[in-house]
Amino acid sequence: xxxxxxxxxxxxxxxxxxxxxxxxxxxxxxxxxxxxxxxxxxxxxxxxxxxxxxxxxxxxxxxxxxxxxxxxxxxxxxxxxxxxxxxxxxxxxxxxxxxxxxxxxxxxxxxxxxxxxxxxxxxxxxxxxxxxxxxxxxxxxxxxxxxxxxxxxxxxxxxxxxxxxxxxxxxxx
Amino acid sequence: xxxxxxxxxxxxxxxxxxxxxxxxxxxxxxxxxxxxxxxxxxxxxxxxxxxxxxxxxxxxxxxxxxxxxxxxxxxxxxxxxxxxxxxxxxxxxxxxxxxxxxxxxxxxxxxxxxxxxxxxxxxxxxxxxxxxxxxxxxxxxxxxxxxxxxxxxxxxxxxxxxxxxxxxxxxxxxxxxxxxxxxxxxxxxxxxxxxxxxxxxxxxxxxxxxxxxxxxxxxxxxxxxxxxxxxxxxxxxxxxxxxxxxxxxxxxxxxxxxxxxxxxxxxxxxxxxxxxxxxxxxxxxxxxxxxxxxxxxxxxxx
Ligand SMILES: C[S@@+](CC[C@H](N)C(=O)[O-])C[C@H]1O[C@@H](n2cnc3c(N)ncnc32)[C@H](O)[C@@H]1O
Numbered sequence: 001x002x003x004x005x006x007x008x009x010x011x012x013x014x015x016x017x018x019x020x021x022x023x024x025x026x027x028x029x030x031x032x033x034x035x036x037x038x039x040x041x042x043x044x045x046x047x048x049x050x051x052x053x054x055x056x057x058x059x060x061x062x063x064x065x066x067x068x069x070x071x072x073x074x075x076x077x078x079x080x081x082x083x084x085x086x087x088x089x090x091x092x093x094x095x096x097x098x099x100x101x102x103x104x105x106x107x108x109x110x111x112x113x114x115x116x117x118x119x120x121x122x123x124x125x126x127x128x129x130x131x132x133x134x135x136x137x138x139x140x141x142x143x144x145x146x147x148x149x150x151x152x153x154x155x156x157x158x159x160x161x162x163x164x165x166x167x168x169x170x171x172x173x
Numbered sequence: 174x175x176x177x178x179x180x181x182x183x184x185x186x187x188x189x190x191x192x193x194x195x196x197x198x199x200x201x202x203x204x205x206x207x208x209x210x211x212x213x214x215x216x217x218x219x220x221x222x223x224x225x226x227x228x229x230x231x232x233x234x235x236x237x238x239x240x241x242x243x244x245x246x247x248x249x250x251x252x253x254x255x256x257x258x259x260x261x262x263x264x265x266x267x268x269x270x271x272x273x274x275x276x277x278x279x280x281x282x283x284x285x286x287x288x289x290x291x292x293x294x295x296x297x298x299x300x301x302x303x304x305x306x307x308x309x310x311x312x313x314x315x316x317x318x319x320x321x322x323x324x325x326x327x328x329x330x331x332x333x334x335x336x337x338x339x340x341x342x343x344x345x346x347x348x349x350x351x352x353x354x355x356x357x358x359x360x361x362x363x364x365x366x367x368x369x370x371x372x373x374x375x376x377x378x379x380x381x382x383x384x385x386x387x388x389x390x391x392x393x394x395x396x397x398x399x400x401x402x403x404x405x406x407x408x409x410x411x412x413x414x415x416x417x418x419x420x421x422x423x424x425x426x427x428x429x430x431x432x433x434x435x436x437x438x439x440x441x442x443x444x445x446x447x448x449x450x451x452x453x454x455x456x457x458x459x460x461x462x463x464x465x466x467x468x469x470x471x472x473x474x475x
Contacts, residue, residue, distance in 0.1 A: 049296075050322070065298035065323045066274065068340045074306075075313050075326035096208070096251060097320040118249055140246055141209075141216035147250075164314060170244045171221050 011061065011076050013069035014052040026054060027083050035081070035088055040135060041103030053077070058084030062094065089133055092148040092161055099135045099146030106135045107150065107157065114138035117147055120166040122158045133160070176356065176366045180405050183438055184457055193459035198360045202242055202253040203261060203288065204233040205319045207295045209252035211235075217247050228258060230431035231265075251318040256284040257361070259432065259456055259463035263348055263401040264288040266428050266470050271296035273345040278331040278388050281308030283315040285350055290321040299324040300339070302331055332383040336391060345396045347388040351381045353402040353409050357465020360458060374408050381413045385471075389421040394474030398423070401468045405455070407441035410467045414453060415446040417471070425449040428470045433460040437469065 015021045016029050032052055033044040053061040053069070053076050063077030080094045099106070107127050109117055116123050117136050127134070129152075136150040136157065148165070150157040177194060184190045204214045211233050218225055218235070223245055228234035235253075239245065247253035264285045269275045271294050277286040281303035290299045301316070301324050303309050309328055316324050327338075331349075336342050354374055359365045381402070388398045402409055414425065414437070425447075437453030439446050453469035 062322055063325070064296065065325065066340045067298075067325055068338065071325070071338050072327075073325050073338065074309055074328050075316075075324070077322045077324065078317050078320070091317075093251075093317040093320065097322065140250070141213045141220060143213070145250060165249075165318065167244055167249045169246060169249065170223070170239070170241060 010070045010072050011053040011055045011067075014054060014060070027060065032060070032081065036098075039133075040099070040105050042098060042101045046098060046101050050077075052080070058082055087132055089160070090135075090149055092165055095135050095146050095149050099137065100144070102135050102146075105130055105133075106137050106144075106146070107152070108144060109136055109138045109147070111138065114147060115169055117150065117157070117159045118161060118167050118169060120159050120161055120163070122156055124155050125152070125157045127152055127157070176369045177359075177405075183405070183407075183455075185435075186459065189459040190457050193457070193462065194359050194465075196360060198257065198464060199462070200237045200239070200242055201228065201256065201258045202235050202237055202247075203256045203284075204235065205252055205254050205287070205291055206233060207291050207320045208250060209247070214247050214252045217252065218245065221245055231258075231261060234258060234261060251320055254284065254287065254315065254319060256288070257464050259461070259466040260284060260403070261288060262430060262432070262456075262466065262468050263350060263399045264292055266399045266430070266468060267292070267346050267348050267397070269293040269297050269299075269346060273297045274341055274343075275299050276334075276344040276347040276388065276391060277301045278334065278347060278349045278384055279303055279351055281305060281312040283312035285348060286312065286324065287316055287319045287321050289348065290316070290323050291319075293323065295321060295323045297323055300327065300344070301325070302327045302329055302334065304328070304330050332380065332387055334387055334391060343393040343396075344391055345393060347392050347396075347398045349381075349385050349388045349398060349400045351384060351400065351402050351409070352377060353381070353404040354406055355403055356405050357403040357458070357467075360464055374406055378408050378413055381409055382416050385413060385417045386421055389417065389423045389471065389473055392473045396473050397426070398471040398473060399468065400471060401466065403464060403466055405457075405465055405467070407438055407446075410455075410469075411437045411439070411441065411446045411450040411453065412444070414450050414469055414471075418447050418449070423471045423473050425452040426470050426472045427452050428454075430454055430468075432456060432463070435460070437467075
């Protein structure tokens, strides 16, 4: 194929490693697995049955199923990670789906904090760990449940929940 | 004009049918088992003080008391999805297994397609298609919120659908939840019949037949195709099945259903249909206090 760039209408499977890379700058499967492992301690085995795809520069998808690359489709699995900026950013939906396997950089919020987070608000929190993108979680029905991604910077957790997913939940004050 | 009058010859307790069509529908949510078990989803509702009642015939369905089910933790986390009780039937009839390839031919906004994904433990391949790009964006939003990772979304006309982009050339099963005159949604949309016309029914019936034929062709021999509508009109139900049975290599088969149903009708306004259309099921609103529905299971090949 002559096409060596990112095409906005088709999905391309990520190369396994840098040696197989044809589109310059495209992330590889290995880099992706390393990212989740190093940043959140999510073991690579969790993604064993997934393939990773790119549509438009820097927007990565995770798919569990059968498809040939390249693929003309509107969507394939779930949008998963943005790699355009220096710091890769997981999506809210990816964190809700896979975040319970995370062993680090998970900040547990109290009920009122969790409600503010879901409403899209920024708030000061008590966190001594890394700055950057954290998995925000809370306790719900007997277990810890990931809420989404928060950007921790200068003592403040900035909710990254996209507008369409924000909620004013019942029962808050 | 009173559209529903035309169904008096088909419905045994017509007064109860009319009365049910006037009542609003209860608010029902399906527990999305990709993200939570029914037990955990119920615990979360208990903690929030939202009252619910499990639907007897389906452990993952809850009737909610709340007027704002979208403002619960369960909704935020994608544990719950608002879906009419009776519309959960076709995916259950498909009964997709992990590793199967499933086609949802008319899938948007995705209630049934995401249910198909969950029934296959999010380990099959669900190809969700719809001709309307606007409705597909709602489907994508729903699928992502529900944590579905096994779905490919395409925007094409189902009547001449090509499997070329995929690695396989036939499906194990298909669901045709067809565009229809929507008479059975009258409890949810009181103005559902305002635009009703016989011309529309005739033209949409032709579309339904083409889509169902394509689904039969695209499904492997021994696989099944489920056909459903939310309308009472035999022109869009039994008549469509009748045409497809004579045009394609397939047959209707029995299926079980915990709801009270009536068999498909073999005669309508002087026209007779293949006797096997009795294996299809009609669901009238008064039978189970749901919306109106039609569902048939087709087996492909010999
Ligand atoms: C009854 S609705 C489907 C509801 C959906 N199955 C669900 O559970 O959310 C019918 C759909 O068929 C789509 N449609 C109509 N004609 C079509 C065609 N020729 N090919 C594909 N989709 C079509 C409409 O855009 C509409 O979204």
